[in-house]
Amino acid sequence: MITPTFHFSILTDFLEVMNEQGCILLEKLEKHVDKEPFNVFLDITLCALDIICETAMGKNVGAQENKDSEYVRAIYRMSDLIQERQKSPWLWPDLVYILFKEGREHERNLKILHNFTDTVIAEKAAELENTKKMRCDNDTSCEESGSKKRKAFLDMLLSATDDEGNKLSYRDIREEVDTFMFEGHDTTAAAMNWALYLLGHNPEAQKKVHRELDEVFGGDTERPVTMDDLKNLRYLECVLKEALRIFPSVPLFARTLREDCCIRGYQVPKGTNVVVVTYALHRDPEIFPDPEEFKPERFFPENCKGRHPYAYVPFSAGPRNCIGQRFAQMEEKALLALILRRFWVDSCQKPEDLGITGELILRPNNGIWIKLKRRPNTRSV
Numbered sequence: 001m002i003t004p005t006f007h008f009s010i011l012t013d014f015l016e017v018m019n020e021q022g023c024i025l026l027e028k029l030e031k032h033v034d035k036e037p038f039n040v041f042l043d044i045t046l047c048a049l050d051i052i053c054e055t056a057m058g059k060n061v062g063a064q065e066n067k068d069s070e071y072v073r074a075i076y077r078m079s080d081l082i083q084e085r086q087k088s089p090w091l092w093p094d095l096v097y098i099l100f101k102e103g104r105e106h107e108r109n110l111k112i113l114h115n116f117t118d119t120v121i122a123e124k125a126a127e128l129e130n131t132k133k134m135r136c137d138n139d140t141s142c143e144e145s146g147s148k149k150r151k152a153f154l155d156m157l158l159s160a161t162d163d164e165g166n167k168l169s170y171r172d173i174r175e176e177v178d179t180f181m182f183e184g185h186d187t188t189a190a191a192m193n194w195a196l197y198l199l200g201h202n203p204e205a206q207k208k209v210h211r212e213l214d215e216v217f218g219g220d221t222e223r224p225v226t227m228d229d230l231k232n233l234r235y236l237e238c239v240l241k242e243a244l245r246i247f248p249s250v251p252l253f254a255r256t257l258r259e260d261c262c263i264r265g266y267q268v269p270k271g272t273n274v275v276v277v278t279y280a281l282h283r284d285p286e287i288f289p290d291p292e293e294f295k296p297e298r299f300f301p302e303n304c305k306g307r308h309p310y311a312y313v314p315f316s317a318g319p320r321n322c323i324g325q326r327f328a329q330m331e332e333k334a335l336l337a338l339i340l341r342r343f344w345v346d347s348c349q350k351p352e353d354l355g356i357t358g359e360l361i362l363r364p365n366n367g368i369w370i371k372l373k374r375r376p377n378t379r380s381v
């Protein structure tokens, strides 16, 4: 019911948001050009948060300009609380959790998030009622006093129906939007940070990205990235795939076996919980020789031939795979293109300085420290 909402035309609308928010990010990065190393992790994360808020809910929360807003603080506090709770089995029962100060804090923050989402849903539902009375040109863009109105994922959910014509309840919609808010920005933010870190350590690969960007943009560092540009950035795509191989944003996920199966000669009965550790799977030297080496060429079409489709699964696979995959790939590519067509990146950390942790998301606990230089021969228009 939801997957079709990710069709091409809405993704084009989303690219507009990515360009707008990407420009704000670029202005923030400009301040660091030719200066000391700085930690780029939060800048990229707040940009990804603004993008998901606007595309999922149609609401600009301005996190990049105001990281201290109540809603933004509640999102980050909730992530910390959830991760802490996951590691503390005695806090798992709800009745016990609420007796602890963390449990009460969890309740308070959840209320802030739900109030925000409820208000946005109510506003959108009212807006939808109003626009129904107006002429809609097609199912992705409505004409209101002559201007094209951008659609958010929430608009799609409000009008989505199943095969019998039933609509989603407000509660279902809120759950979907909240899931998107959480799944849809930390993952892409981590992926973009890891890609910058890897490029900053691999100047040859970075030069190839720059060459490709120059071919596609002709040295123009200002114009928005288009869908056609994204299609032409083939080497950058391989870079992003290789970054997700080495540092998969979701380093493991679990499934319950629905039937008995045999894994490497071991009989595993149905009902067993299995964990797919992508971080390890992606380092199988038989499939990816020198697995710790960053080699985007591994993902050239000719080099992928014959590779098992489940040897590389950063977005999982099968019926419960990631529904935001295309969105994520588009966001990563667009933002990396915006950043790299303007700047040269140097990474300032050794792998052991990263403080890699893999709880819900594979993160560098110490941030990503980079230096930026302006690229020569780029022109503003």
Ligand code: HEM
Residues within 6 Å of the ligand: 179, 180, 183, 184, 185, 187, 188, 191, 248, 249, 250, 253, 254, 313, 314, 315, 316, 319, 320, 321, 322, 323, 324, 325, 327, 328
């Ligand atoms: C680089 C970015 C991303 C990566 C690596 C990623 C990876 C994954 C993985 C591995 C799963 C399966 C998790 C499990 O089964 O436990 C998943 C599920 C999911 N992802 Fe993503 N994701 C990314 C970005 C996004 C974005 C941008 C969105 C939304 C816009 C999104 C929405 C979802 C949702 C809703 C699910 C649950 C699907 C279901 O259970 O049927 N993801 N993702």
